[in-house]
Amino acid sequence: MAQADHDMVMRIQEGYEAFQAQLDEAVRAADSPEQLLALEDVLYDIVEGEIHINAMLNEYMGGERREQA
Amino acid sequence: MNIMISINRKYIPYACVMLMSLKAHHRNTALSVYILHHELTEDDFLRMDEVIGPEGIALIPVYIPEGTTKDFCIGSWPEENAYRLLAADLFAGSMDRILHLDADILITGDIQEFYDTSFDGNYLAACDDFLTEEQRRNKCRQFGKDENARFFNAGVMLFNLDRLAEDGFCYSVYADIRKRYPAIRIEYPDQDMLNLLFNDKTRYLERDRYNYAPYFYQTSVADRYYNTREELESHCSILHMICGSKPWENMIRMAANELWWEYAARTPYYDGMKAYHVRALLDKERQLNDMIRDKVGRSAGARAEEASEVSAMLEKIYGSAQDFADRIKKIKKF
Numbered sequence: 440m441a442q443a444d445h446d447m448v449m450r451i452q453e454g455y456e457a458f459q460a461q462l463d464e465a466v467r468a469a470d471s472p473e474q475l476l477a478l479e480d481v482l483y484d485i486v487e488g489e490i491h492i493n494a495m496l497n498e499y500m501g502g503e504r505r506e507q508a
Numbered sequence: 509m510n511i512m513i514s515i516n517r518k519y520i521p522y523a524c525v526m527l528m529s530l531k532a533h534h535r536n537t538a539l540s541v542y543i544l545h546h547e548l549t550e551d552d553f554l555r556m557d558e559v560i561g562p563e564g565i566a567l568i569p570v571y572i573p574e575g576t577t578k579d580f581c582i583g584s585w586p587e588e589n590a591y592r593l594l595a596a597d598l599f600a601g602s603m604d605r606i607l608h609l610d611a612d613i614l615i616t617g618d619i620q621e622f623y624d625t626s627f628d629g630n631y632l633a634a635c636d637d638f639l640t641e642e643q644r645r646n647k648c649r650q651f652g653k654d655e656n657a658r659f660f661n662a663g664v665m666l667f668n669l670d671r672l673a674e675d676g677f678c679y680s681v682y683a684d685i686r687k688r689y690p691a692i693r694i695e696y697p698d699q700d701m702l703n704l705l706f707n708d709k710t711r712y713l714e715r716d717r718y719n720y721a722p723y724f725y726q727t728s729v730a731d732r733y734y735n736t737r738e739e740l741e742s743h744c745s746i747l748h749m750i751c752g753s754k755p756w757e758n759m760i761r762m763a764a765n766e767l768w769w770e771y772a773a774r775t776p777y778y779d780g781m782k783a784y785h786v787r788a789l790l791d792k793e794r795q796l797n798d799m800i801r802d803k804v805g806r807s808a809g810a811r812a813e814e815a816s817e818v819s820a821m822l823e824k825i826y827g828s829a830q831d832f833a834d835r836i837k838k839i840k841k842f
Binding site: 459462463466469472475476478479482483485486487489490492493496497500 | 759760761778779782783785786787789790792793794796797799800803804
């Protein structure tokens, strides 16, 4: 992966780890139905996006392996 | 209508949602629901009765001693799954028919016509199973059936108790066959046994109407995938949340699941089921996140345009770390 893109992805991942810690806390602290619904909504979006990302990466990695071969 | 369901304690909330939906569409119909179980307590039934009783459904516990259906406890299938094989043993003689419903079902229309259907001499009334053409052909070979054979899904089955009793089909017969022919590969223990015996002695009814599985149609029959409330309520009377489409575990928004949650909200189990679902989404998210990080970390010699596209998508999904922090603060404000 081009270094600049790789760096950006790594920065995003680091930020996301901080997000996950806060998300865990939000789940623990969620004491109202509205909070749970809001969390669910956010997570649906993220999971849907990540499924798509993962599929893209699978295709990308498959192409890369063919190149190396 | 006489209904039978088979559940363990974990499935109590989901069964209550199913029963709520059943009553919502049969307000003027007497409903007797026989609950086959081996571990539900008196308190469980009292609580279920508090939830479902006011809806006008008679709940009748039927205790099944543990190990009764051990011949069909295969793999991770809980023994309650095979309780439907006990239908004739338990109910023949006291009624002519009973409708078995899985607990991961939602009723979205009138099913009286299904319940009253003529068996035309068959042992069961049911709908085609969720098989691709290749899977169906494989099953024909697996069971030694004609290449055009049909197979039914056991999640929605109307038993012709009179005929089953008349010809002596009871649990001991199924268990005996299981023992005599161990080489027959059985993946879905009870369903496969019933199909082995009755696939060509079943009255097949319209699957889109009486056993519609959104997950199957989404992946296999796209032109009949109904993903709006209007489509579901006009085309389907029974939704079956098979496989990964169980609303309390599903990772993708689906209209069928939204309908299910509307009924779930009428039960006292709603908050607990919602929290469980959020946890499942979190677990899935972490799993995906780990996979993505692993792939991004391992990729080398990337083509610039693909790498940029991936990065752009990641930023679109994740935004910046500050964005996430702000979002969490908003949630915590409630």
